[in-house]
Amino acid sequence: MIRAGIIGGAGYTGGELIRILINHPEVELAFVHSRSQAGLPVSELHPDLIGECQLKFTDVAQFDVEVLFLCMGHGESGKFLAENNLPDKMLVIDLSHDFRWAPGFTYGLPELQRETIAHSRRIANPGCFATAIQLGLLPLAKAQALQDEVHVHAITGSTGAGQSLTATSHYSWRHNNLSVYKPFQHQHLAEIGQSLLHLQPGFAHALNFIPLRGSFTRGIFASLYTYTEMSEPELIQLYQDYYQDHPFVFISPNNPDLKQVVNTNKAILYLEKHGDKVLIISLIDNLLKGASGQAVQNMNLALGLKETAGLGLKAMAF
């Protein structure tokens, strides 16, 4: 069994990682670190884990593991790595945005660069919006077929904002509500742009991105469109070819809905041509394919396990 540790296990992505790893056939969860919760049984803070996890949170980071997941707040991973001299051969997967496309780290989007990930020991896990949007655009970029501005509108569940208590996470405010935030300037635009340039050097069109807060807890619903000269059958073929051997991305033959992916590591894509524009719908669960599920997918790749190990998750469906 591969020994795994989690730094920052009290938050949403940390909890979700624990939920996955305790059922992972090849992994033993060695410790869960949390400064704020040290000493508390993990199943008391994440009470759905009752009967499934006997660990207590520890504030001693242990390094006798083969894989270490960093689930701290943005900015904290950098500090942690500066303060702790981790062995080079230890696999470190960082879920913050501190090291995305940074030197020394591999950007961990398997559908972009699975081979590179498989040989990396420092992996920066992509952002949730970034994952949904990139999966919707990678085939076009690889085909050098992004010819114009891209228009993106994406709605996220509340867990994307983490567990800190804020005005926009208050139930009485958020329930039945919708709001836009960071229009045209969401921080994930940077990593998306780098990935697109990676595949289509010289890509210089605008990526117009309107993010919204939705009244649900899990999921990202992204709808994208752009000008293209390709026909609908050509586009569908392009996407099917691109994702053919990627086990978590599916081209839906029918117009999909968000709950098809909730509680799974899947991404579902759907394409429709209207006039000279292609509409691309891209759906993920922000905590799974958008965070902790993708982190495990990256671990599987980097450790030579089956890419889908531990990720056969039953969809919520309803």
Next chain:
Amino acid sequence: MIRAGIIGGAGYTGGELIRILINHPEVELAFVHSRSQAGLPVSELHPDLIGECQLKFTDVAQFDVEVLFLCMGHGESGKFLAENNLPDKMLVIDLSHDFRWAPGFTYGLPELQRETIAHSRRIANPGCFATAIQLGLLPLAKAQALQDEVHVHAITGSTGAGQSLTATSHYSWRHNNLSVYKPFQHQHLAEIGQSLLHLQPGFAHALNFIPLRGSFTRGIFASLYTYTEMSEPELIQLYQDYYQDHPFVFISPNNPDLKQVVNTNKAILYLEKHGDKVLIISLIDNLLKGASGQAVQNMNLALGLKETAGLGLKAMAF
């Protein structure tokens, strides 16, 4: 026009009072007090009021008003009244639980004691659960017909817990969720018990009360049952007679649902006899009949206005 002031206008009940009073045909809202928000336009904190309220929050309590609503946190009203020497003839309506059934204050449940309220200048507005439960029991108590334990299960919307940020008000936690709190010992049991004793002296049976947090923002759904020798027609007649001239309480001929009362000052009651037990369903909007709407109803009574003035609110319905 009657001049009204609000102390503590930044919270949920304060905001709801403003929403009612700006449309009240006989009232002019003179000021809204808030220590924390002084100087801010009211419509910036309560942004649904855009275009409807030009006031700014003030931290100077003004006493040149005929009615003063206290919408502060529990415990704060007592302090405020101790520190401020309010004229006896000023109508003071306190929405906290500081003075419910306290000497010098009239317990402001119009369906219990409308005449007393009409002659009071110090009114303690009932709690939201307390209102729903009492309305379900008053006719039986008045008829000296509470013969046994009463079983109460009531589910509240999130606004009942106010706007402070807590773990149980976090959207990611509360959405789609349910939980019990303070079973058998909710603080509203005290005021309910006093009202029942007021009508049925010697009442000494248990009131078993299980309160729950529901995943909606507004409303209280209370279901009560108790042993009774009365038949269903007798019970319905008893309730219809009791509430006949009370303009906000209705005996529904059909099994009701919560949204019939949401965004209104109504209470809807429904009765069914099963074996030797009567089931009583009692529904209110916790912020209206359970708080700010009832406060305005009390004001109307105490100032000799029409009881329903300003309270013809359109139901949400959906």
Next chain:
Amino acid sequence: MIRAGIIGGAGYTGGELIRILINHPEVELAFVHSRSQAGLPVSELHPDLIGECQLKFTDVAQFDVEVLFLCMGHGESGKFLAENNLPDKMLVIDLSHDFRWAPGFTYGLPELQRETIAHSRRIANPGCFATAIQLGLLPLAKAQALQDEVHVHAITGSTGAGQSLTATSHYSWRHNNLSVYKPFQHQHLAEIGQSLLHLQPGFAHALNFIPLRGSFTRGIFASLYTYTEMSEPELIQLYQDYYQDHPFVFISPNNPDLKQVVNTNKAILYLEKHGDKVLIISLIDNLLKGASGQAVQNMNLALGLKETAGLGLKAMAF
């Protein structure tokens, strides 16, 4: 009192009209017609109306009214008018899309053509999406300032789809879900296009419209953006000037959220300039400003009443 009748009062817009009209200071609701529910008390089908409406549904259409609202399904209004010879002087307000921009009918968007409406006796009430989107674009169109394609995403509550039972209106499916429908080809594009041409003749750019089904019951959240040479202050001034004397449209100084308008007849607009694009957020309640509230606003104008009469509705807020 003005006598009003409703044809098709069993549906959502019919019910909402009843809720408004029973509290309207100048209107008496003379009858509510419904073929399917004839004989049933109105308050039994719309049970939130208990105690507020004593009418029963009738299947006899009566024409001794000054205003008649047609709330039937799309296609039914045409049939009704063909079969019934209504007096020319009777005000007829049709909520279906049968007569929008049709000869003999005035398109009833007061913010577009209030004067024309005031002199009309046949008014076609706009669609809900159409209202939200047009309000977001009218000032630009009037200024001949729509210079490029417009990009629109809009999310609607479930009541927009009416009360018929369909797979996408099933609670188990829709709750926590999102889906796109009729992308680039929603039927409201026609009426929007005609209004824009009315103000900016020759407008020939694409209006790209992605409609979504949201997991809430009431409201439309539309976000629009387009290229513009105007600065943010110029844009805000343009919109403030345009809507200055329109009592239901507000330019919010802050980024708004949907619940500010829910259960009101308001529209809230918000503008932000990003690079060379302006983002316009436009919010309405689909059943009120998007349907029955706007119908009453049109009635008020056509009958010379105050435009806001009966429409001072308390926001849901939470």
Next chain:
Amino acid sequence: MIRAGIIGGAGYTGGELIRILINHPEVELAFVHSRSQAGLPVSELHPDLIGECQLKFTDVAQFDVEVLFLCMGHGESGKFLAENNLPDKMLVIDLSHDFRWAPGFTYGLPELQRETIAHSRRIANPGCFATAIQLGLLPLAKAQALQDEVHVHAITGSTGAGQSLTATSHYSWRHNNLSVYKPFQHQHLAEIGQSLLHLQPGFAHALNFIPLRGSFTRGIFASLYTYTEMSEPELIQLYQDYYQDHPFVFISPNNPDLKQVVNTNKAILYLEKHGDKVLIISLIDNLLKGASGQAVQNMNLALGLKETAGLGLKAMAF
């Protein structure tokens, strides 16, 4: 691999069974029968299964399987068994209420009679409410300690009502709503009563049961209380002893919330003593421990597999 078939795979419980069985390590799903959907790919009707299930619905019931799950509507299972002469040695698990506590069938509540189930070939899967309520009472009944009436309130998610379109399953109605149905007379009372009599012969007190429809899709939240002479520590010990070797039932040390069990096969129980009454909270996912998960648990037992095989489901948590 054990070959399994499903009769009636187009509904909610059928779909959920498929989701579980495709990931079950010992089972091969041989066919999914549906008269209404014959010929359609299973993943088109249950679109979350995209990429996970290549079967098409068939209208030919095949009997070359070791286990057959009947997921038809109530009343249909009886007809099916009358029309089809199934081999005695085939394991048949019926999810309807046709055969609960019926002769020839074992009532499939593993926590009541695991040994009997292990030797049965005809199993009647319990109802969802019945499961939640029985799990809350079995230890008391076994200890002959049910001494008085039991008071039960239980709130169910919408999937409990199946996928047929009804007024109470319409999103616009159910969202944010609550309602009582079948108070004191829910059909599950029969099977609960028989189980209690099975453990505590002579039990003759009333089981007062108020079922409610909640505004969420998955889960049952049951709160029960009854008079008892036992102390809280004695009660907790009693429950811990009873469920010690039952892998899906947990006694929570803390007051639990519904989402701890959603999307799992767990039941979580919680006990608190107040005066002379014990409050018991019992939580399950109605589609899993309340239906399809329990069916698989029964299959595991009857086929000699590990009781938890295929049921290590990641909780939704949020």
